[in-house]
Amino acid sequence: MAPSATVEHRALDGVAYHLGGALDLTRPATSVVEVVAEGRLHEFTSGPLGLADAVAGSLGITAFDSELAFQGGTLRTVTTSEFDPQAQQVESPTLVVWQGRRHSLVTRLYRAALTDVLLLLRTLGLAEHPDGVTLTPDQEAGTRWARPATVVKEVPGLGLVEMSRRTREHGAQLPPWQGASVAAGELFRDSLSDGRPFFVLNGDRVWATIVPLADTAIDRVPGLVDGLDLRVEE
Structure with a gap:
């Protein structure tokens, strides 16, 4: 586990995404x-x-x-x-x-x-x-x-995280089941067309998808997301 750190990435539409927590947040973002x-x-x-x-x-x-x-x-x-x-x-x-x-x-x-x-x-x-x-x-x-900008960042141990400003359209995409409560909102688990798992984070102002990578322990994702300080500033 990496020491606690804080980074900020600004999306092309001007929204700033603040991430903090005991994860490796040093990778660049697009x-x-x-x-x-x-x-x-x-x-x-x-x-x-x-x-x-x-x-x-x-x-x-x-x-x-x-x-x-x-x-x-x-x-x-x-x-x-x-x-x-x-x-x-x-x-x-x-x-x-x-x-x-x-x-x-x-x-x-x-x-x-x-x-x-x-x-x-x-x-x-x-x-x-x-x-x-x-x-x-x-x-x-x-x-x-055309739509809000996204920020994509690889977080070792967690996966590929794609964040954007939450819209009404995002709400319509939520799974029909209840998600797990985490610090930044509600976390849902679903599957891609090939059967691989992915996660959706539905917050008050942020929408994020998390696609696990080879180094991701799937069962640890909810706990890692709960420990992630994710905030947006417009």
């Missing part, structure tokens, strides 16, 4: 959010500084088409050519990466020139904070949230 801009859906992912390089590397990208200073960081773009077997056509996605002092932001846009990338980002209010990157869509410019 945040994912979907934004609607002029009727089109775009997904953005933020994380530690190396996230941008890791995504580019996974796509086999070693060089970018453009690089410029933007919003206190460095913005890079590269357009590649890919064959989409489902659509049976060649696509030309543009990888967009922004790196600040400690964090980065990644998205892929289709049929987008550099001017389109800049126009979109300027309507999203990109800003870096000590605990993460935030976006602030400008509704007057035609951008808005």
